[in-house]
Amino acid sequence: EIVMTQSPATLSVSPGERATLSCRASQSLSTNLAWYQQKPGQAPRLLIYGASTRATGVPARFSGSGSGVDFTLSISSLQPEDFAVYHCQQYSNWPPAFGQGTKVEI
Amino acid sequence: EVQLVDSGGGLVQPGGSLRLSCAGAGFTFSDYAMSWVRQAPGKGLERVSTITDTGRALYADSVKGRFTISRDTSTNTLYLQMDSLRAEDTALYYCAKAATGTYSIFEDWGQGTLVTVSS
Numbered sequence: 001e002i003v004m005t006q007s008p009a010t011l012s013v014s015p016g017e018r019a020t021l022s023c024r025a026s027q028s029l030s031t032n033l034a035w036y037q038q039k040p041g042q043a044p045r046l047l048i049y050g051a052s053t054r055a056t057g058v059p060a061r062f063s064g065s066g067s068g069v070d071f072t073l074s075i076s077s078l079q080p081e082d083f084a085v086y087h088c089q090q091y092s093n094w095p096p097a098f099g100q101g102t103k104v105e106i
Numbered sequence: 107e108v109q110l111v112d113s114g115g116g117l118v119q120p121g122g123s124l125r126l127s128c129a130g131a132g133f134t135f136s137d138y139a140m141s142w143v144r145q146a147p148g149k150g151l152e153r154v155s156t157i158t159d160t161g162r163a164l165y166a167d168s169v170k171g172r173f174t175i176s177r178d179t180s181t182n183t184l185y186l187q188m189d190s191l192r193a194e195d196t197a198l199y200y201c202a203k204a205a206t207g208t209y210s211i212f213e214d215w216g217q218g219t220l221v222t223v224s225s
Contacts (some may be wrong), residue, residue, distance in 0.1 A: 034211055036151075043215035044151065044201055055213070056143040079145055091210035095166060 002026050002090050006099035013104060019075040021102045023088035028068045032092035035064055035073045038101075041076045047086075048073065078104070108132040108214045115219035122191050122223070126159055128184040128201030128216050135182040139204040142175065142186045143212065144197035144221075148193050154199070155186060162210075169195075191223045 003026040013019050023033065031051035036044040048064035048080045051071055060077045075082055083106060088099045114126040126142070141156040155175040156164040162174050174187040184201050198220050202212035 036212070043218055044212070045215070046205075046211065046213050049205065049211045063191035089151070089210075089212075090210065094164070094210075096153050098153075100150040 001095060002029070003098035003099050004088055004090055004097050006088055006102050008102060009100070010103045010105060012106070013078055014106065015078050015080055017078055019071040019078055019082075019104055021074070021075075021086055021104070022101055023066075023071040025069045025071075025090055025092075027093075029071075029090050029092040031067050032087045032090060033064075033066070033071050034091065035062075035088065036087045037082075037084050037097075039081075044087060055096060057062075075104070083098050108178040109130060110214055110216035111162075112199065112201050114218035115221045117201065117222045117224065118191055119225050120192060120223055122189070123189045124191065124221060126186040126188065126199055126201075126219055126221070130182040130184065130201075130203070133203065135177065135184075137181075138206070138208045140177060140184045141202045141210075141212065142184075142199055142203050143215075144195075144199045145218075146197040149197075153210070156204075157184070158209060177188065182185040188221070191221075193223050195221060196223045197221060214215060 033051045034046040037046040052064045085101045109131040111129045139158045142154040172190045198218040200218045201216040203214040205211040205213040
């Protein structure tokens with residue numbers, strides 16, 4: 001099974017700053033990687049799939065990059081509503097697997 | 107608009123059973139793979155079980171032999187029958203609809219239903 005590792009566990013940033021989150025897979029995924037945003041008390045929301053394609057309605061300040069084993073989610077100019085936990089997930093091999101999440105906090 | 111409403115959670119003793127339901131609306135149920143994804147308190151997400159668009163059932167090793175996924179396409183309802191429950195099954199359980207043509211890109215989510223396994 002593929003193991004997903006996210007770093008850092010917690011990222012402290014200020015509104016208006018850029019945030020960069022990392023996700024590493026234990027084996028190559030090509031670009032079969034998704035990112036989800038989860039706010040407190042809410043279900044996850046799909047942000048990015050195919051490593052870099054934004055889901056419907058996702059603002060352009062969210063961007064994904066990477067292929068193989070190393071992936072990045074970038075959030076330019078953080079808005080107050082962006083403070084949340086972000087999960088990466090591989091769907092290259094069965095079973096699909098999530099990372100442990102990165103909490104973006106003020 | 108896609109809507110998924112989870113229900114059926116509760117407090118159950120170890121070794122007990124529970125059946126979760128997920129009512130779907132706004133899409134043709136049989137056209138999509140559907141999954142149950144759980145989140146233990148303070149932990150990450152774990153895909154528990156998937157039923158494909160063709161009706162094939164897939165399970166995580168941690169629940170194989172204890173959980174059964176099924177669906178009723180006439181009522182657009184997804185189910186998860188959970189037997190022989192253990193303390194480590196305590197979690198918030200979400201149903202999730204996959205994106206078109208995939209099994210594992212979770213495009214839409216229910217609000218979750220809490221399962222607590224404790225004596």
